[in-house]
Amino acid sequence: MKILVCVTSVPDTTTKITFTDNNTKLSKAGVTFITGPYDDYALARAVELKEKLGASVTVLNVGGVDAEPVIRKCLAIGADDAIRVNAEPRDAFFVAEQIAAIAKENKYDLILMGRESIDFNGGQVHGIVGEMLGIPSISPVMLLDIDGDTVKITREIEGGKEELEAKLPLVLGCQEPIAEWKIPNMRGIMTARTKPLKVVEPTGTDVLTDVSGYELPPARGAVKMIKAEDAETLIQLLRTEAKII
């Protein structure tokens, strides 16, 4: 079985986001980049499937050279090889076109992604790729098991879950508890250095959406503290002052 795992390189979840160049660029100074937390779940499940069923795991990133530390970390966690499409990800459509092009060439049985990237949070790339390849896309996937050619999936819905069955090939957007996040060990880090990382140039130039600028949310007003012994006044304030209950 051939598994493709698509990963993003994104600011650490504790990052205080700021912008430069007149609010047109993310300020990268002092920012640590990590694998998208949902992509980490996808990778962890791929490595488990490889150990259980035997599979090759390829990691794919559409991004600049500064994404390579994140790609190496994925190799250290257990992916066999990696591809980087050398282009700044612009919009979901553009990224999906790159992933679909690689997938058409290499015919993966399973394409695992995160439920959403944590920068633009579109949760869109898997669906567009599924459409481009003419195969089903399912997200957010909480459980994934492969039994012969039947794939059993649990997907989260509002207030519950759906149990689904489908056949390979599939594109899935993953979230917990599909697998436990994996941390690379020393041996993994050593072998990752020599695993192949292929850099390819992008195809297509469709950009359907352009970001013209960014903005930070306005600061919340000062907090109004209520003494614990007067807790009941909160309910009054929510009615008369905030007018929301």
Place this chain on the structure above:
Amino acid sequence: MSVLIFAEVENGKLKRSSQESIFYGAKVAGMMGTSATVIVAGQSDNSSLAEAGKYGASKVLHATDARLNEPNGMAYATVVAAAARQEGASVIVLAKSSLADAMTARLAGKLKAGLAANVIELPDLSNGFRVKSSIYTGKAFAYNDLKADTKILAIKKNTIAVEETDAAATVESFTPALNDGDFAVTVKNVVKATGDILLPEADLVVSAGRGLKGPENWGIVEDLAKALGAATACSKPVSDLDWRPHHEHVGQTGIKVSPNLYIAAGISGAIQHLAGVNSSKVIVVINKDPEAPFFKSADYGIVGDVFDVLPRLTKAAQAL
């Protein structure tokens, strides 16, 4: 040129989030000088569909193929794409939901459409088509210029305050060609909480964290939620520990909510938790530690013990 809105009907009524997306779509249609059409798939009676008129739609297309009675993101995307072609829709509006999320991207792929997710305002049409969206899990906003002929907007809850009129929409049946491939995924079982107010749709949310000490103490959280008519939510460790189901977990790796009121009890306010709740209109924090970081992001705060404060709030709410 027209605006097409995908709507969901639940228990014979247009979902709250769909009322909002219809109202939003009708406003956009007004700005563009065109009309708003709604598309609904699956079983529904005509009177509930005609209600779309209240929110500004003039027409509802109803796709009734029996295979559409079970919600199916891929097949529904095919339906909406066909409706968009028939109507010459240049803008498609959906409210974020587990069903709509499964559709938007497939639609964008089918129609080669420009897509903005987590849209939080009406578009600015003064110079092209610009929409503001929430990014970095609510830590920032982006202004997106949608350049494709067809534009898809997935709007966040509480983007627009809905107003109603007495107008009714006309209902037409719609028969799209479906592909067998759209039914390649079979639904074996659906497990869904019933009776409760679902978190993503809720206007009011009472959420609790590790400060509650254990699942056996959730009664005081549920009581307050019930008294207010609110949904319940929790922090990530609480769902990791299986104190509460996963679909209640909010934050960076959980559900993102934007209700009118978010009450956080015994939650420290880690940045990953805030990411999922910071677009709530009013935030109330109850924590025994005056230094808890959450107070910095709150509108109202109570330094106190949840086991004392929550039952008292419940009583006060019941007395309203």
